[in-house]
Amino acid sequence: MKKFAQLLELLALTPSRNRKIEALTQYFATTPDPDRGYALAILTGALSFKNVKPAVLRDVVTREVDPVLFGMSYDYVGDLGETIALIWPHHGAQDDLPSLTDLIELFNTTSKSELPALIASLLTRAAINERWALVKLATGALRIGLSARLAKTALANMSGKDLQQLEEIWHGITLPYTELFDWLEDKGERPDIDHASRFHPMMLSNPIDEEKDLAVLAPADFAAEWKWDGIRVQLILGKGKVSLFSRTGDDIAGAFPDLVDNVFGEAVLDGELLVGRDFEPDLFNALQQRLNRKVATPKLQEEFPAFVRVYDMLFDGGQDIRPLAWSERRAHLEDWFARNPQRRLDLSEVLTFADWPSLADLRRKGAAEHGHEGVMLKLRTSPYVPGRPKGLWFKWKRDPNVVDAILMYAQRGHGKRSSFYSDYTFGVWKGNEIVPIGKAYFGFTDEELRQLDKWVRNNTVAAFGPVREVRKELVFEVAFDPAEASTRHKSGVALRFPRINRIRWDKPAAEAATLDDMQIFLEAT
Amino acid sequence: MKPFLDRDLRIAPIDVYVDPPQPRARAIITHGHADHARAGHGAVLATPDTIAIMKTRYGEDAAGRWEELPFGEKRDIDGVTVSLHPAGHILGSAQVLLEHRGQRIVVTGDYKRLPDRTAQPFELLACDLLVTEATFGLPVFQHPKPTDEIGRLLRSVAAFPERAHVIGCYALGKAQRVISLLRQAGYNAPIYLHGAMIRLCELYVERGIPLGDLRHSLDVPKAELAGQIVIAPPSAIKDRWSRRLPDPVLAVASGWMSVKQRARQSGVELPLVISDHADWNELRQTIGETGAGTVWVTHGREDALIYWSQQQGLAAEPLNIEAYEDGPEDEQ
Numbered sequence: 001m002k003k004f005a006q007l008l009e010l011l012a013l014t015p016s017r018n019r020k021i022e023a024l025t026q027y028f029a030t031t032p033d034p035d036r037g038y039a040l041a042i043l044t045g046a047l048s049f050k051n052v053k054p055a056v057l058r059d060v061v062t063r064e065v066d067p068v069l070f071g072m073s074y075d076y077v078g079d080l081g082e083t084i085a086l087i088w089p090h091h092g093a094q095d096d097l098p099s100l101t102d103l104i105e106l107f108n109t110t111s112k113s114e115l116p117a118l119i120a121s122l123l124t125r126a127a128i129n130e131r132w133a134l135v136k137l138a139t140g141a142l143r144i145g146l147s148a149r150l151a152k153t154a155l156a157n158m159s160g161k162d163l164q165q166l167e168e169i170w171h172g173i174t175l176p177y178t179e180l181f182d183w184l185e186d187k188g189e190r191p192d193i194d195h196a197s198r199f200h201p202m203m204l205s206n207p208i209d210e211e212k213d214l215a216v217l218a219p220a221d222f223a224a225e226w227k228w229d230g231i232r233v234q235l236i237l238g239k240g241k242v243s244l245f246s247r248t249g250d251d252i253a254g255a256f257p258d259l260v261d262n263v264f265g266e267a268v269l270d271g272e273l274l275v276g277r278d279f280e281p282d283l284f285n286a287l288q289q290r291l292n293r294k295v296a297t298p299k300l301q302e303e304f305p306a307f308v309r310v311y312d313m314l315f316d317g318g319q320d321i322r323p324l325a326w327s328e329r330r331a332h333l334e335d336w337f338a339r340n341p342q343r344r345l346d347l348s349e350v351l352t353f354a355d356w357p358s359l360a361d362l363r364r365k366g367a368a369e370h371g372h373e374g375v376m377l378k379l380r381t382s383p384y385v386p387g388r389p390k391g392l393w394f395k396w397k398r399d400p401n402v403v404d405a406i407l408m409y410a411q412r413g414h415g416k417r418s419s420f421y422s423d424y425t426f427g428v429w430k431g432n433e434i435v436p437i438g439k440a441y442f443g444f445t446d447e448e449l450r451q452l453d454k455w456v457r458n459n460t461v462a463a464f465g466p467v468r469e470v471r472k473e474l475v476f477e478v479a480f481d482p483a484e485a486s487t488r489h490k491s492g493v494a495l496r497f498p499r500i501n502r503i504r505w506d507k508p509a510a511e512a513a514t515l516d517d518m519q520i521f522l523e524a525t
Numbered sequence: 526m527k528p529f530l531d532r533d534l535r536i537a538p539i540d541v542y543v544d545p546p547q548p549r550a551r552a553i554i555t556h557g558h559a560d561h562a563r564a565g566h567g568a569v570l571a572t573p574d575t576i577a578i579m580k581t582r583y584g585e586d587a588a589g590r591w592e593e594l595p596f597g598e599k600r601d602i603d604g605v606t607v608s609l610h611p612a613g614h615i616l617g618s619a620q621v622l623l624e625h626r627g628q629r630i631v632v633t634g635d636y637k638r639l640p641d642r643t644a645q646p647f648e649l650l651a652c653d654l655l656v657t658e659a660t661f662g663l664p665v666f667q668h669p670k671p672t673d674e675i676g677r678l679l680r681s682v683a684a685f686p687e688r689a690h691v692i693g694c695y696a697l698g699k700a701q702r703v704i705s706l707l708r709q710a711g712y713n714a715p716i717y718l719h720g721a722m723i724r725l726c727e728l729y730v731e732r733g734i735p736l737g738d739l740r741h742s743l744d745v746p747k748a749e750l751a752g753q754i755v756i757a758p759p760s761a762i763k764d765r766w767s768r769r770l771p772d773p774v775l776a777v778a779s780g781w782m783s784v785k786q787r788a789r790q791s792g793v794e795l796p797l798v799i800s801d802h803a804d805w806n807e808l809r810q811t812i813g814e815t816g817a818g819t820v821w822v823t824h825g826r827e828d829a830l831i832y833w834s835q836q837q838g839l840a841a842e843p844l845n846i847e848a849y850e851d852g853p854e855d856e857q
Binding site: 144 | 783
């Protein structure tokens with residue numbers, strides 16, 4: 001545990017990517033199985049415990065520390081795990097903590113009722129850095145700026161194996177990855193996994209830079225599709241088994257029985273999960289009713305039927321077609337659809353356009369008339385490459401909507417911003433009254449934050465705990481993705497991804513938008 | 526009993542201020558840090574070390590009159606007895622004990638209770654009213670042993686012989702303490718100083734604090750600083766100045782460094798939790814041991830300490846003294 005704690009600290013504090021890889025490589029090369037396998041799982045976010053949760057840790061701590069003092073401390077530190085590690089008031093003999101493997105075993109096997117005592121004793125025994133690592137491990141929130149990709153890069157680096165080969169088997173191997181390390185160290189074969197039935201890391205796009213990219217890219221080289229406003233999924237149709245994976249590789253099939261029970265064929269498909277009748281996508285809001293649920297009630301299934309709009313194919317039957325060009329994969333996909341007509345799957349249309357200006361025009365119309373999020377551009381010759389390769393797929397999002405709204409309340413931020421009023425609630429006119437329409441806490445520079453903080457302090461009319469009500473005088477130009485009707489907001493409108501586009505120090509509040517102005521945004525979507 | 530000290534630290538019967546932020550006719554100065562010791566007072570009463578520090582930083586004429594009061598010596602000023610007692614914060618730092626008609630008031634200034642070879646050791650004073658600092662007045666601040674932190678630094682120096690280690694330290698107090706801790710740990714190699722550190726290090730040496738072999742970082746070619754320790758003000762370590770160092774490991778020595786997420790956000794690679802202030806446990810211990818029934822809290826995170834004091838049945842309130850806002854960037 002000591003060694004792992006040192007590794008975590010180094011990873012958290014070393015800004016250099018190469019030094020992080022170096023440290024990881026060294027750790028993996030010098031740590032025995034199964035400890036290093038568990039470390040790898042922690043670093044890649046692949047480990048979680050059934051009973052050890054942030055709330056349990058919080059309980060353990062607030063039994064020992066006055067909750068008011070804990071609250072003040074959490075407010076200051078801004079990170080629950082780090083607050084717990086720093087505030088723990090008992091300091092024991094600092095004998096060695098269990099090994100990583102034993103610790104995980106303990107977390108997995110200790111009953112709920114005995115867990116608090118175990119955690120308390122571990123916290124007391126741990127040296128200060130170990131305590132920090134222990135809490136990170138237990139809460140599963142590392143927040144050390146390390147991507148799973150970097151850990152895998154270190155493994156490739158250590159073994160001289162190809163990173164992509166490693167990525168391909170990643171989702172098919174299991175803890176504590178001994179067969180993986182055997183292969184990496186040439187002590188065993190490459191783990192054999194059933195390729196067609198495993199999650200395959202997805203190919204992702206980069207945002208387009210309208211000025212730089214469009215000037216050099218040839219329109220004829222690219223296929224365009226609508227950017228759908230749902231969630232990205234991988235649908236695996238196997239012999240007798242259907243899996244539905246989210247972008248992060250979580251199987252969410254259980255929540256969508258109406259979908260998975262009504263698809264057939266043999267393939268691995270890439271597409272957008274949407275809800276709606278007759279392939280007419282409903283708003284994201286409707287889809288949200290069905291997300292983050294373990295089961296779907298018949299009523300929900302009836303009200304918000306799910307379907308997948310398919311835009312790519314990774315396996316046709318048992319054949320891995322990922323190395324083929326997009327245009328060839330598309331041909332496979334269209335053939336497959338012709339052979340397997342479906343009620344819950346349809347094809348994402350390929351848009352026809354002559355040049356970039358005409359596509360820009362199409363994109364504008366799609367946003368205004370159908371609420372499309374934008375368009376996707378896919379290089380016709382590109383193979384299906386996991387990760388976010390440069391230059392192959394681009395997303396070209398619709399222009400955001402903007403509205404001039406009035407600052408109403410400000411709240412202090414967390415962490416680095418705990419001394420600043422950085423979270424802003426803003427509203428628009430409804431008659432002579434101002435009604436809140438949303439909240440934003442980014443979009444401004446550090447310098448602007450300092451100015452806003454000062455403005456808030458000088459213009460406070462009332463304070464409620466951490467929240468200050470301010471004079472209704474400052475106007476923000478707020479940018480947002482679609483607006484949707486909402487019953488939860490007093491204004492009846494909910495904005496998606498609102499951010500402060502500009503601070504209109506110059507604009508009088510009387511000239512800010514009205515609720516009536518907001519209606520066009522609702523109708524557009 | 527109504528205290529004879531006002532909430533802006535004016536000793537009412539004699540019109541003398543403790544650490545006033547504005548120029549005053551008569552001031553008692555606890556120690557030489559800029560947020561306590563300002564230039565421009567009429568008369569300054571302080572320990573000989575503090576006066577030497579103020580003269581070095583601000584010049585001989587920074588006060589109309591200098592009055593030295595050695596530790597432990599009592600001086601009667603129109604019926605108020607004033608004495609200065611070690612606060613353990615930096616060289617010459619003092620707590621102010623005020624006695625008047627049977628009432629004892631102590632203003633701690635900044636203090637710490639851990640041993641430090643560069644500061645006279647803290648003395649506990651019984652009193653009725655305690656005016657305490659609260660720089661680290663939150664229970665998350667539990668400072669580790671400074672010797673352990675120096676151990677981490679030396680391990681890092683050994684692990685990266687091709688890199689220089691630059692330690693961001695406040696020029697008065699922290700720099701000399703870190704150097705002294707390094708010497709105590711047996712590190713006898715030359716230690717290199719940023720120009721802003723030199724004058725005060727020399728003053729410490731003149732006043733009897735040995736710091737070993739110190740050199741100006743400008744005097745050596747870049748390559749020779751590989752594997753060496755360089756001390757600089759925190760503002761310099763990420764500034765252009767640091768480009769003259771070979772692939773530096775950025776370290777900062779400060780009590781604020783205990784919060785790793787903060788250290789990370791500010792780009793510090795090696796946070797050293799070395800503080801010249803009392804931590805949460807020392808603050809509470811001291812409040813308890815002075816026997817004070819009333820506690821005024823200033824200089825830092827007052828809320829938690831006031832809450833805690835009130836839980837103990839003490840009368841406690843914050844002092845909001847203008848210009849006493851400390852932030853993580855300028856621990857002094």
